[in-house]
Amino acid sequence: MTRIRGTGQEPCGALLGAGWWGVAALVSPLLRMNLRRRARHGKEIVACLPQRRGMPGQPRPPGPLIWLHASSVGENVAIVPVIGQLLATDPSLHVLVTTGTVTGAEVLLTRVAALPGHARVIQQFAPLDVPRWVRRFVRFWHPDAAALVESELWPNLIAACRQQRIPLALVNGRMSDRSLAGWRRARCLLRRMLSAFGWVMARSMEDAERLRRGGASHIDLVADLKDAALPLPCDPAMLATLRHRLAGRPVWIAASTHPGEDATIMAAAGLIRQAVPDALALIIPRHPARGVEIASMAGAAIPRRALDQWPDMDDGVWICDTLGETGLFYSLGAPVVLGNSLPGCAGGGHNPTEPARMGCPIASGPQTANFRQAYTRLGHGARCVSTAHDIAAWIIPLLQQPDTARALGDQARRLAAPDPEVACQVARALRALGGM
Structure with missing residues (x-):
């Protein structure tokens, strides 16, 4: 496990974070228009558009709740074994899964339907990274632990979780050389985000090194969650x-x-x-x-x-x-x-x-x-x-x-035989992060 000491760059990260906060707040009317446009083209579901502004689609269930955010199809397929492990280990636990695409949501619901305890899985569309939208989402659901999958690094969402003291994990963390270079002008914002994660799983040794250079300080597991995925379904x-x-x-x-x-x-x-x-x-x-x-x-x-x-x-x-x-x-x-x-x-x-x-x-x-x-x-x-x-x-x-x-x-x-132990390790880490 790699630890990184304080860098003295926190004020820079805070300043850049405030800049992102302001830009996101200013463009929120344009984002509403874009959501409606996407809905007209079948890329959003009209009835679910409020979810993109952080409004809940259903009540929060009582008891422990773990939130997983996986944007598109590949990420949603990868987390299904983790969801299965979470459901199996605690019958009182609910799992909230947010997706960023209609296709990702459809694939997730299809795969999850085969899991025992699937009724305890809640699917919602992820709020866009507008300050008041993500705050509304986080305050309502207030999960015991949250995990972002692969490269879903959103400054306002991460900041909202920190403000509400929600433990954060990065699962199957991925960062390419191109992505790391793209953050060069906002390196302290990247460091601020990555340092917010109390537990990090990197997809490969190369990803782990790039995440470490970016500011991740708790890289506890290097493995590819897709190695745990089950074969694709077939009728x-x-x-x-x-x-x-x-x-x-x-x-x-x-x-x-x-x-x-x-x-x-x-x-x-x-x-x-x-x-x-x-x-x-x-x-x-x-x-x-x-x-x-x-x-x-x-x-x-x-x-x-x-x-x-x-x-x-x-x-x-x-x-x-x-x-x-x-x-x-x-x-x-x-x-x-x-x-x-x-x-x-x-x-x-x-x-x-x-x-x-x-x-x-x-x-x-x-x-x-x-x-x-x-x-x-x-x-x-x-x-x-x-x-x-x-x-x-x-x-x-x-x-x-x-x-x-x-x-x-x-x-x-x-x-390519699957390795179910990877999903078990991730599920155990998420439950421990949430104090379960």
């Missing part, structure tokens, strides 16, 4: 239907794709069809709304899952643009190329343990900095590809030799 009846519809065709998957990768994937699908004429590429965009955009790129009719369209033998591509069905497609055990990693996109990668735990051979582009530790764990079990020709050269032999593909998938499953 057995739908899987049987999917297998029947595909009728044994050789399939490969391009998963969690982002803008800038579509042309490479489409080109790879064409090359693969030249060698394996009945091959089918399943493209799963990270954001399902992009299904229309991807379909329009091809210049021909491409079946889309969101329209309940199924591919026939003449189709080389099927766009699987639905929410919450990635586990269904991974259950095929087909080779997977993970997106947000190929040249031409913003990059950073996606979590390879999800397909690996379902027996899928894994490949990815070179931009995987956000999941470096997970890829290190898989070692040679994950292939690096950059071009359409790279993808085709990897996929074609696996489609032609199913036994080789199954062996690679089994190897990936073994290397």
